[in-house]
Amino acid sequence: MELKRLEKEQENLKNRVKIIPFKKKVNLAGGCDVSYNKDRGTGVFVVIDRNFNVLEEKYFSAKVDFPYIPGFLSYREIKFLIGAYNKLKLKPDIIFVDGNGILHPRKMGIASHLGILLKKATIGCAKNLLLGKFRKIKFKRGSKSAIKVNSEILGYALVTRNNIKPVFVSPGNLIDFESAIKYTLLFSKFRIPEPVRIAHIKGKRYVGEK
DNA sequence: GCGACAG
């Protein structure tokens, strides 16, 4: 099937992912999300500062041309994200993506894919677990638990708010686990990191042109 | 074979 080809493409792409120490100072954080309406999708990109002020927001709408298939989310959504990103004037130092980074069957979740195409540091923050196992944790902001896939750590379950279930964080590209966790907490006020949460809200409210 | 399965 066609998915076999895409699987190989992911296998190749993953060789370009770099899980390396993140040194840059983060003044601007980007967040993105895709919302749907019938057969159309809209990508939203927002840029916020460390005080959660929204400095810029851009949209990109187009027809949906790929179904949702677990493990292949980027083939459905990445064009919307790229489209919105290219309209930004401000370029974020780090980007939060709704979905996984290397916590993926082929270590090529949408956050990693986007990070490679944009050559930017990206962090994947999923609301639900795609794969792997982790030990139970206290629902106390800051507590975390490694998510293992075949005994290899690919991400962390991270509690960003007291008494609220964790989000599943994994490096996308050009960043390490520690920094991914650190910045996710730094930019989280509620369960979902603000950049992504805001992008999500903007998307639902957005009524753009075709 | 059966069940799980980001958005």
Add this chain to the structure above:
DNA sequence: ATCTTGTCGC
């Protein structure tokens, strides 16, 4: 993801 009001709990 999306369709959708009230409602339970911190």
